[in-house]
Amino acid sequence: MIQFEQVSKVYSGGRSALDNVNFHLKRGEMAFLTGHSGAGKSTLLKLITAIERPTLGTVTINGADVGQLKRHQVPFLRRNIGIIFQDHNLLMDRSVYDNVALPLLIEGFAEREIEKRVEAALDMVGLGDKLGYAPMHLSGGEQQRVGIARAVVARPPLLLADEPTGNLDPKLSMEILRLFEAFNRAGTTVLIATHDLGLIARMRYRTLTLKQGRMICADEVAA
Amino acid sequence: MSLSRKKLPVGQRMISLLTQHLRQLLASLGELWRTPMTSLMTLLVLGFSLSLPALLLVLANNAEKVEAQWQSAAEISLFLDLDIAPVRQETLLTRLRGMPEVIAVTFQSSEQALAEFRQHAQFGDALAYLDDNPLPGLIRVQPSARHAGVDAARSLRDRLAQEPGIALARLDLDWLQRLEALSATGRQAGIALGVLLLLAVVLITANTIRLSIMQRFDEIKVMKLVGATEAFIRRPFLYGGLWLGLLSALLALVLVNVMLVWLDGSMAQLLSLYRSQFRLDGLSVQQGSVLILASCSLGWLGAWLSVRRHLRAIEPQ
Numbered sequence: 223m224i225q226f227e228q229v230s231k232v233y234s235g236g237r238s239a240l241d242n243v244n245f246h247l248k249r250g251e252m253a254f255l256t257g258h259s260g261a262g263k264s265t266l267l268k269l270i271t272a273i274e275r276p277t278l279g280t281v282t283i284n285g286a287d288v289g290q291l292k293r294h295q296v297p298f299l300r301r302n303i304g305i306i307f308q309d310h311n312l313l314m315d316r317s318v319y320d321n322v323a324l325p326l327l328i329e330g331f332a333e334r335e336i337e338k339r340v341e342a343a344l345d346m347v348g349l350g351d352k353l354g355y356a357p358m359h360l361s362g363g364e365q366q367r368v369g370i371a372r373a374v375v376a377r378p379p380l381l382l383a384d385e386p387t388g389n390l391d392p393k394l395s396m397e398i399l400r401l402f403e404a405f406n407r408a409g410t411t412v413l414i415a416t417h418d419l420g421l422i423a424r425m426r427y428r429t430l431t432l433k434q435g436r437m438i439c440a441d442e443v444a445a
Numbered sequence: 446m447s448l449s450r451k452k453l454p455v456g457q458r459m460i461s462l463l464t465q466h467l468r469q470l471l472a473s474l475g476e477l478w479r480t481p482m483t484s485l486m487t488l489l490v491l492g493f494s495l496s497l498p499a500l501l502l503v504l505a506n507n508a509e510k511v512e513a514q515w516q517s518a519a520e521i522s523l524f525l526d527l528d529i530a531p532v533r534q535e536t537l538l539t540r541l542r543g544m545p546e547v548i549a550v551t552f553q554s555s556e557q558a559l560a561e562f563r564q565h566a567q568f569g570d571a572l573a574y575l576d577d578n579p580l581p582g583l584i585r586v587q588p589s590a591r592h593a594g595v596d597a598a599r600s601l602r603d604r605l606a607q608e609p610g611i612a613l614a615r616l617d618l619d620w621l622q623r624l625e626a627l628s629a630t631g632r633q634a635g636i637a638l639g640v641l642l643l644l645a646v647v648l649i650t651a652n653t654i655r656l657s658i659m660q661r662f663d664e665i666k667v668m669k670l671v672g673a674t675e676a677f678i679r680r681p682f683l684y685g686g687l688w689l690g691l692l693s694a695l696l697a698l699v700l701v702n703v704m705l706v707w708l709d710g711s712m713a714q715l716l717s718l719y720r721s722q723f724r725l726d727g728l729s730v731q732q733g734s735v736l737i738l739a740s741c742s743l744g745w746l747g748a749w750l751s752v753r754r755h756l757r758a759i760e761p762q
Binding site for chain 1: 457458460461462464465468663664666667668669670671672673674675677760761762
């Protein structure tokens with residue numbers, strides 16, 4: 223699903239963010255991506271979502287070479303990826319329903335189908351009763367779950383999460399991770415970037431570790 | 446390769462594209478409604494900018510009509526020789542009345558002219574000192590419609606001047622030419638002003654759309670991240686420009702018609718002094734439609750310029 227082959231990324235200022243990174247995340251796998259801040263986690267996620275292009279090497283997502291993508295193809299790559307952000311990037315002037323419906327509107331689903339899917343996605347994250355709320359009136363954990371519902375509503379084959387538990391207490395973090403596990407069991411490939419080592423230790427999943435732009439641990443077996 | 450757009454069957458994609466367009470069309474109108482004061486101000490500025498060229502257009506049309514009316518009323522004055530014999534005078538009148546180029550002939554004898562002069566001019570008393578009547582007889586000839594145009598009337602005058610017994614043939618064209626030159630200048634100034642104001646419409650729309658792009662910066666970023674195409678993101682703004690164009694054109698139509706009613710009142714008073722039945726024409730349906738169409742295109746163009754410049758720059762970080 224995600225394949226990095228000798229990938230390096232140097233930003234225009236000359237700062238090297240990734241240095242000869244190799245790994246392969248298979249379809250249906252779930253893994254953590256970890257490392258200190260500045261180790262290159264964000265850059266790696268940006269390469270997967272085609273926000274940045276690799277300087278060297280090839281990044282292949284779901285069969286598509288990110289480096290070779292034309293500008294107009296990028297949206298269609300992103301429709302294969304559900305992205306969850308630390309600061310959840312919700313539209314504060316729209317209702318919870320409208321936020322979650324956004325990816326479906328963009329893909330042009332019919333109104334009835336959108337309604338069905340949005341309700342299902344919100345039910346899944348336990349917010350089925352908060353459709354009409356403004357995100358502002360929800361707690362941090364609830365906002366994060368709205369973000370998750372938006373990421374999964376179009377049923378993408380790949381789910382990326384960037385510090386999804388960054389602002390949450392351990393109990394809420396665990397709940398969120400259980401959600402990811404549920405999606406993974408349903409066949410979705412999941413990659414979670416986090417520096418919460420305690421969280422990783424409690425769960426037995428593959429861990430990719432970055433240090434100063436190099437992949438120092440990409441074992442198939444969890445640490 | 447999984448970058449296909451074909452998650453949905455063709456028929457449904459067509460329908461969904463249509464509904465998307467419709468939804469975004471209405472949403473962009475709603476967007477204007479969400480900030481009523483700002484939108485109103487923008488619309489007023491756009492409406493004023495459009496109404497001025499439209500008003501100039503109407504006035505130019507009316508000037509053309511006036512010219513046409515007065516051009517056909519051209520009259521040729523024939524001054525007779527002072528010493529013309531009454532018999533020859535009669536034959537001349539008969540000949541003129543028989544000419545196909547002429548529809549009406551009026552004769553004023555030198556005595557009548559003198560009497561009129563005495564009545565109207567302040568030199569009446571001075572006339573008593575004159576031995577002879579210095580005023581010639583006058584024949585006023587009104588050319589038929591076919592010979593009333595500037596060139597035709599001029600050649601008719603030249604032919605009539607050749608007639609024996611006629612001292613001078615005059616066609617009063619100077620004021621007509623002056624009016625023509627004046628209205629030509631006015632029309633050119635109007636065109637220049639119109640072009641500037643239409644350019645202003647494009648720039649105002651572009652700026653308004655730029656502001657609304659900036660306002661929705663975060664939304665655009667999120668949309669790009671969840672896989673919205675450029676066209677999808679662009680559309681509401683283009684429709685926004687279209688709405689601005691349409692609404693400001695309607696506003697301009699109202700403004701122009703109000704101004705015309707107001708002008709017509711004062712013009713009627715002025716023209717009644719000249720015994721003219723002239724009434725101002727408003728914009729025709731055709732011209733109105735052209736105004737609306739042009740304004741919509743200008744709005745769309747402004748939006749497009751803005752979108753092209755600013756939308757690309759917004760990329761997720």
